[in-house]
C-alpha cells in the first residue's frame with residue numbers, strides 16, 4: 001500500500017482522490033498553494049503548499065492540475081517519487097503498454113496494445129487511446145476523446161472533450177484541440193484547432 005499526497009485541491013484532485021481510495025492506497029491529503037482553501041478538502045487535510053512536499057516523509061505524489069505547463073513546472077520541482085493513478089475500471093491492454101510515472105488514468109478509459117503514455121499525462125474518463133499510440137509527457141486526453149491507432153501526440157498537447165483523431169496522424173506539442181474537433185491530418189504547428197475537420201484558429 002502506498003501513502004499518497006495529491007497536489008492540487010480541485011475538482012480534478014477530487015477524482016484522483018477516488019482513484020487512490022479505489023486502488024487500495026492511503027490518501028494522506030492535499031498540497032495546494034491557494035491558502036484561501038483552508039485546511040480541509042473533500043474530507044482530507046490540506047497539508048500545506050506545494051513547496052511543503054519535503055516535510056511529508058514516505059509519500060508519493062500525484063499532480064492533479066489540468067494546466068500542462070504548471071504540471072510540468074511542479075514535476076520538475078519535486079524530488080520525490082510520483083504516484084501513477086489508474087482507476088480499477090480502466091481497460092489497459094496487457095500487451096506492450098507503458099504508462100509513465102505521475103500519469104492519471106480515469107474511470108472507463110481504454111488504453112490498447114502497444115500504446116506508450118508519457119509522464120504526468122491525464123487520460124480522462126472514457127477516453128480511448130488506441131493501439132500503438134505514442135503520447136508524450138504532460139498530454140491531456142480529455143473526457144470521451146478518442147484517438148485511433150498509431151497516432152503521435154506531442155508534449156503538453158490537450159485534446160478537448162469528445163474530440164477525435166484519425167489513425168496514423170501526428171499532432172505536435174503545445175496544441176489545444178477544441179471540444180468536439182476531429183483531427184484528420186498531421187498538425188505540425190502548435191496552436192488551437194477547432195471544428196470538423198480541425199482547423200487552426202489561434
Ligand SMILES: CC(C)(COP(=O)(O)OP(=O)(O)OC[C@H]1O[C@@H](n2cnc3c(N)ncnc32)[C@H](O)[C@@H]1OP(=O)(O)O)[C@@H](O)C(=O)NCCC(=O)NCCS
Pocket residue numbers: 124142143159160161176177178179180181192193194195
Ligand atoms: C477551443 C477553445 C480552447 C477556445 O477557447 P477560447 O479561446 O476561450 O475561445 P472562445 O470560447 O472565446 O471562442 C472563440 C470562438 O471559437 C468558437 N469555439 C470555441 N470552442 C469551439 C469548439 N470547440 N469548436 C468550434 N468552435 C469553437 C466560439 O463559438 C467562438 O466563436 P465566435 O467568435 O464566432 O463567437 C475552447 O472552446 C475549447 O474547446 N476547449 C476545450 C475544453 C475541454 O475540452 N476541456 C476538457 C476538460 S476534461
